[in-house]
Amino acid sequence: MRGLVVAETEGGRLANATLRVIGAVILRGLPVDVYVTDAMLAPFAEKIPGVERVLVPADEANEHIVPETLAAQLHAIQGPYSLIAASHRTLGRSALPRGAALAGGAFIPDVIAVEGESAFVRGLYAGSVVAHVNTASAVTFATFRASSFSPVADSGGNATRVALEPVARFTRTKLVERQASTQTGRDLPDARIVVSGGRGLASKDNMDRLGELAEKMGAALGASRAAVDAGYASNSAQVGQTGKIVAPDVYLAFGISGAIQHLAGMKDSKAIVAVNKDPDAPIFSVADIGLVGDLFEVVGALETHVSTGGASQ
Numbered sequence: 001m002r003g004l005v006v007a008e009t010e011g012g013r014l015a016n017a018t019l020r021v022i023g024a025v026i027l028r029g030l031p032v033d034v035y036v037t038d039a040m041l042a043p044f045a046e047k048i049p050g051v052e053r054v055l056v057p058a059d060e061a062n063e064h065i066v067p068e069t070l071a072a073q074l075h076a077i078q079g080p081y082s083l084i085a086a087s088h089r090t091l092g093r094s095a096l097p098r099g100a101a102l103a104g105g106a107f108i109p110d111v112i113a114v115e116g117e118s119a120f121v122r123g124l125y126a127g128s129v130v131a132h133v134n135t136a137s138a139v140t141f142a143t144f145r146a147s148s149f150s151p152v153a154d155s156g157g158n159a160t161r162v163a164l165e166p167v168a169r170f171t172r173t174k175l176v177e178r179q180a181s182t183q184t185g186r187d188l189p190d191a192r193i194v195v196s197g198g199r200g201l202a203s204k205d206n207m208d209r210l211g212e213l214a215e216k217m218g219a220a221l222g223a224s225r226a227a228v229d230a231g232y233a234s235n236s237a238q239v240g241q242t243g244k245i246v247a248p249d250v251y252l253a254f255g256i257s258g259a260i261q262h263l264a265g266m267k268d269s270k271a272i273v274a275v276n277k278d279p280d281a282p283i284f285s286v287a288d289i290g291l292v293g294d295l296f297e298v299v300g301a302l303e304t305h306v307s308t309g310g311a312s313q
């Protein structure tokens with residue numbers, strides 16, 4: 001049997017999350033094919049070492065594919081695959097359960113580790129429970145938490161391109177427009193450093209100041225839900241159970257208490273630095289380095305360090 005990864009685009013190239021999902025499927029030892037939703041991605045996918053075939057839909061309008069059409073396409077080509085995978089992002093989360101329903105297969109969301117041919121690990125209850133899931137399904141559809149896996153190299157391979165027959169398009173919904181996020185800094189899930197602010201920032205101006213610091217450090221700006229709800233940061237910056245899940249090399253939390261819903265989105269970071277004036281704040285239970293004090297003093301010191309030539313990513 002084979003594995004199939006649904007590729008996604010980011011800035012006209014293959015999304016880094018897709019490279020990580022391919023890495024996860026290769027870990028299982030399955031021959032890997034890649035399905036590209038947009039033919040423009042095929043030349044990138046063909047160069048990935050370990051990918052054998054790149055499946056390209058005949059329909060040119062596929063760039064704006066909706067989940068229902070993608071599910072029908074996956075159902076049409078499922079034959080040789082025991083695993084059909086995508087990243088745990090909007091498209092995969094919408095299309096793969098539909099594909100599983102059409103195929104009569106299992107759907108496993110938010111996989112954080114692969115244990116064997118049919119065994120996966122996923123988080124439940126905001127990461128408080130780790131579930132070991134076995135599937136007996138002939139074909140399993142699964143979304144992978146990209147930050148839990150290493151990306152494969154994006155050059156050196158030589159996959160074969162295969163043209164697919166068009167499928168009937170779902171016409172009751174259509175993608176009208178894509179808008180790039182206006183969030184300062186880098187894309188959160190791919191950033192090696194994340195600088196996050198919480199309600200302790202106390203204003204949008206202070207969050208903007210933290211965003212500028214993040215930019216200078218080569219980091220992405222994150223935020224707690226309380227900070228987003230207060231209008232300090234945009235929705236796209238939210239880290240946590242109902243936001244983005246990140247696992248950067250370094251996560252800096254300023255004025256974030258460390259509610260379980262926030263920890264669910266960042267506790268797998270390799271090093272966590274927390275600044276909070278409350279010595280009993282729960283964030284310190286997961287922090288590798290904890291500073292009890294006023295965040296604005298630390299932000300000021302970091303700004304000085306960065307402007308006098310401190311290292312960036």
Ligand SMILES: Cc1cc2nc3c(=O)[nH]c(=O)nc-3n(C[C@H](O)[C@H](O)[C@H](O)COP(=O)(O)OP(=O)(O)OC[C@H]3O[C@@H](n4cnc5c(N)ncnc54)[C@H](O)[C@@H]3O)c2cc1C
Nearest residue numbers: 198199200224225226240241242243255256257262277295
């Ligand atoms: C279903 C559900 C889903 C949720 N999903 C998410 C989610 O995805 N992400 C998320 O973040 N939350 C989520 N929440 C909300 C979560 O429960 C918390 O309310 C939220 O994370 C709190 O944000 P905060 O830490 O910024 O604010 P607070 O809890 O108010 O903490 C602010 C912290 O700032 C510190 N502080 C204040 N001033 C300073 C200063 N000058 N210097 C240093 N420290 C200072 C305080 O000591 C305090 O610890 C969810 C809640 C529910 C019910």
